Amino acid sequence: MAAGVVIAGAGQAGFQAAFSLRTEGYAGPITLVGEEAGLPYQRPPLSKGCLHGKQELDEIDLRPAAFYEKQNITLRMGERILAIDRDARRVYLADGEGLEYEYLLLATGASNRRLAGPGALYLRTRQEAAMLLTELEAAERLVVVGGGFIGLEVAAAATALERKVTVVEPQERLMQRAVGPIISEYFRAMHVGHGVEFVFGEGCTEIDDDGAVRLTNGAVLPADMVVAGIGVTPRAELAVAAGLSVANGIVVDEYLRTADERIYAIGDCASFPSRFAGGMARLESVQNAVDQARCFAEAVCGRPRPYDAVPWFWTDQFEAKLQMVGISQGFDCEVTRGDIGAGKFSVCYFREGRLIAIDSVNRPADHLAGRKLIAHGGTTVTPEQAADVEFDLKAAAQYLV
Template sequence: MTNKQKETTVIVGGGHAAGALLTTLLQKNYQQEVVLVGEEPHPPYQRPPLSKDYLAGEVDQASLYLKPCSVYENSGHQLRLGVRAKEIDRDNKTITLSDHGTLQYDRLVLATGSQVRRLNAPGADLKGIHYLHDIADSDALHEELVPGKRLVIVGGGYIGLEVAASAIKKGVHVTVLEAAERLMQRVTGPEISAFFYDKHRSAGVDVRLNTAVTGFEAGDQGHVAGVTLGEGSTIPADTVLVSIGIIPETALAEAAGLPCDDGIIVDEFTRTEDPAILAIGDCTQHRNLFFTNRQRLESVANAVDQARTAAATLMGEEKPYDSVPWFWSNQYDVRLQMVGLSQNHDQRVIRGSPLDKAFAVFYLRKGCVIAVDAINLPIAFMVGKALVRQHKKISPELLKDPDIELKSLVSSPQTSS
């Protein structure tokens, strides 16, 4: 009598989603062989510190790793690092790798993440123009953040502002150029945008809104020397960071014929159209029982939660993904915590005051709380998670009354008047 041969599960990707999935499978004592294919030479690691602590040199590279390499080695699972998955043959269930090798799979999980959105403008290929997506990018930018140098950041979103906060503390002269009329306009309301605008300005960052970038000027030896603006002027620069968003990495899936639409389309169990292939993380356009429509979310929380759902699916468990989305950003001494999606709100309620550096904005639609942004107010974030999940209808007067404990609103039957 022979033992049944183990099946092979291949994970393509080396980011937070891939690492969280592999870690969860280890915890669940997954009996199948697992092979993780990662294009970078590093084991799965967390990316948020790349624009904050790691960029500032306050933590080392090993601290980024989700697990020490020894954990994977001792588990019996394989890490194929520094290798790119080039092609998927769904009929034969094989993957062609960049080192000319092939892998056979029984189950495949695509955690391919994203790529940075690049700025197509004259001079965009000059030396000294950076994008921030991986450890190598952060290392290269770190080398140039020298006191007295001039850094120009194109883009006023999370990453750009986090880098601005890290750089200004190192004595770098920082200018942030944002094309929209306010910072972080895509993800938050005007009160939070105004708070961070004031915070960065008071720290010495030159923040310019409604400012379009049309190109870059060259200096000595092909190095960037300036950023050209739409109105014709030029801002001197020693270093430039372009941070204008990301694009889901779907090329591998598309070439294999999997349906994609601003992400690899998956259901609430992280399954693609092919029953043998799952997909998780930034690369997915996914079903979530919490939302009516498919969503693509760019967050660590989504990566981890989808990884847990994928692990359950691989183990034969039916556990649909229904997590409330949440996000965070650390800038200076400020911790921004966000839950829900504030788009399409029809009312905003402020609890506390921006002047106190601890306040929250509740976003309502038809009287129900759909999102909360909390500045140095973790209780508002925690309560907000419950209110958003419950689609709770709460009176604005109760939300902003400082004499009413936020915790009491979670179980309160009171609704809008």
């Protein structure tokens, strides 16, 4: 059999790469290797729709089995690539079988950081979501460790089910890595308004046998259930073993290629140069996974282009739909647009006079305009204009392609 494209990892990025290779016209063999059994599935619903009873865990497959047959994509689910032989252009599965490749794509994702001891639940896989839902049935008091997106989505869902929730966040504010302080405070107040309690500036040192959570300040929080969402570690062990460069993810160039011209990396596991980050970036999002997968597929099909998509992300918590575009870190000016009290507003972030990011709460039009404005360098809107709701951001973005 001719060597084709082997994709390590069957999450959103790996799946999309296989799909995009076919839509771009790639005719060779495509093998998608995924650690988890079952068909490739979407992860966002695990902390969103599935926790609210709007989606079932067995209904979140990205595509049905027939799709892979029709597209001639070979699925190797429940299997794992253990090693790469770069000289022979071959990967080895756990059972010793070798697969030759023309191109190898590392879309290995990330794994959850874990607390030091046992006792906490985590949320990344369909199986973990099933466990969480099962435990949630009997639990009355939850402690969530980590006030990031996952932790807060779990807190909101559990509160909606009338569970008592306390969130422990070691930093001083919520979602600190991704949003500015105005948004953090809005979400804190909203969660408190729904009955969620917070402990800031403390971590979890251990979980007692009875489930109680011990904090760094000595306090003990009783709990029937502990969920930890404390960030991730990129899965780069294959790349390390193959001698590829790894620094907070597998290092790739603007074409998403490693130092080996036959090996690319995309999605949560890849560290890539980003003008939006002003340096190397590693992003954990559907948008990044999908857009990088397309970029990879085009490169394999002989149409390489630098990856340059605007980062965007979303989270749903209680009545707030938060949509983020751009990377706000390093802003030197922020303006608020809309009505915070009414729960419909955006925070626009500027650096050296350029619009670099917008976080929108229930203002989808600002978010969409932001995607265009920021892609174009953010030079066409001033902070004064952004703060003025009468100023039409959409119109300002319209003539930009």
